[in-house]
Amino acid sequence: MQKYLTLADGTQWIGTAFGDRSVEGAGNLVFNTGMLGYQETITDPSYLNQLIAFTYPLIGNYGIDPTVNQATTIGTQAVIVHELADFSDHYSSRATLDSFLFTHHVPGIQGIDTRELTIHLRHTGTQLAIISNQPVTNFQLKAASLPTKQLTPQPVPVQATHGSQPHIVILDFGEKTAITQELVARGCQVSVVPATSSFKLIAAYHPDGMLLSNGPGDPEAQAAVLPLIRQLAAHYPLAGICLGHQLIALAYGAKTYQLTFGHHGLNHPVQNLATGQVIMTAQNHDFAVDPASIAKTPLQVTAIELNDGSVEGLTLPGQTVMSVQFHPEAHPGPTEAGQFFDHFIHTLTQEVVANA
Numbered sequence: 001m002q003k004y005l006t007l008a009d010g011t012q013w014i015g016t017a018f019g020d021r022s023v024e025g026a027g028n029l030v031f032n033t034g035m036l037g038y039q040e041t042i043t044d045p046s047y048l049n050q051l052i053a054f055t056y057p058l059i060g061n062y063g064i065d066p067t068v069n070q071a072t073t074i075g076t077q078a079v080i081v082h083e084l085a086d087f088s089d090h091y092s093s094r095a096t097l098d099s100f101l102f103t104h105h106v107p108g109i110q111g112i113d114t115r116e117l118t119i120h121l122r123h124t125g126t127q128l129a130i131i132s133n134q135p136v137t138n139f140q141l142k143a144a145s146l147p148t149k150q151l152t153p154q155p156v157p158v159q160a161t162h163g164s165q166p167h168i169v170i171l172d173f174g175e176k177t178a179i180t181q182e183l184v185a186r187g188c189q190v191s192v193v194p195a196t197s198s199f200k201l202i203a204a205y206h207p208d209g210m211l212l213s214n215g216p217g218d219p220e221a222q223a224a225v226l227p228l229i230r231q232l233a234a235h236y237p238l239a240g241i242c243l244g245h246q247l248i249a250l251a252y253g254a255k256t257y258q259l260t261f262g263h264h265g266l267n268h269p270v271q272n273l274a275t276g277q278v279i280m281t282a283q284n285h286d287f288a289v290d291p292a293s294i295a296k297t298p299l300q301v302t303a304i305e306l307n308d309g310s311v312e313g314l315t316l317p318g319q320t321v322m323s324v325q326f327h328p329e330a331h332p333g334p335t336e337a338g339q340f341f342d343h344f345i346h347t348l349t350q351e352v353v354a355n356a
């Protein structure tokens, strides 16, 4: 069965359907350059309502391992690949990518030259796209007719995982489960609460530290949560990852902007400005903190991306506030950025001891 990928600029690509063949979708089309980790990427809630084109030419070859999902539902609108593996050749695999997407009602399209598509997107910038069963004649009308997805709100408490100390409360904007897992692996007790939680509800958890999670969408659309972030920072050590990092920037008066085509990959070099150390990082973001806007705030830049100089880390001198634009939890991606968790836990453990 033929499937059509139509971009807002009118370009059309024709491929073959896989996943849920009946489903159509619309949203921002982004390209992901990771050479592995398609399952974690597809299940990452930050991709809510986006279409993901994988530049790696063969996708699906190691199948689906139920233990690596980053969320229980898939917010991604569509998966675009060059060649879909029709086998899954790994001992941990329990399903094919095709059947996994079918189960979650996500459409896929294969046979697309995703590298050519990526070159196109690098010239035009991120744009809206539609995946459909018939050629699209009226782009606006068709896009408006297709439903957008929502993240499933979680009950309170979402999760209380028992480690020892410290107790970290995650404010959940669409958290990847790997963040909780990385904290638990370092001995933390973790509770996850919805991003709409009040300060009073959060305080009842007696956090030793707070973490603002990753999440989908434009950070400037989250203005309502900024006073809570300032209140949290005044009471607890505060960390932010990706969307959480952008929200910390906004909470202290900086601005964010949309990148031309986003960072979605696993080999983004990031330099720590204090030590000079460069690490490889996993990234997944379309927005970034405007470096010029930071000068007028109390924030300081701690790290930059070496390809385009974008802001990768922030701190607030005088308070324990630290954030990163990249993904220290990886899943997928290089794990060396996990030192961010080590640093945060070390800092707040010292504060817990000092306050005892």
Ligand SMILES: NC(=O)CC[C@H](N)C(=O)O
Pocket: 046, 213, 214, 215, 216, 217, 218, 219, 241, 242, 243, 244, 284, 285, 286, 287, 288
């Ligand atoms: N992974 C994330 O948290 C993404 C943050 C934000 N939605 C962006 O695209 O920039």
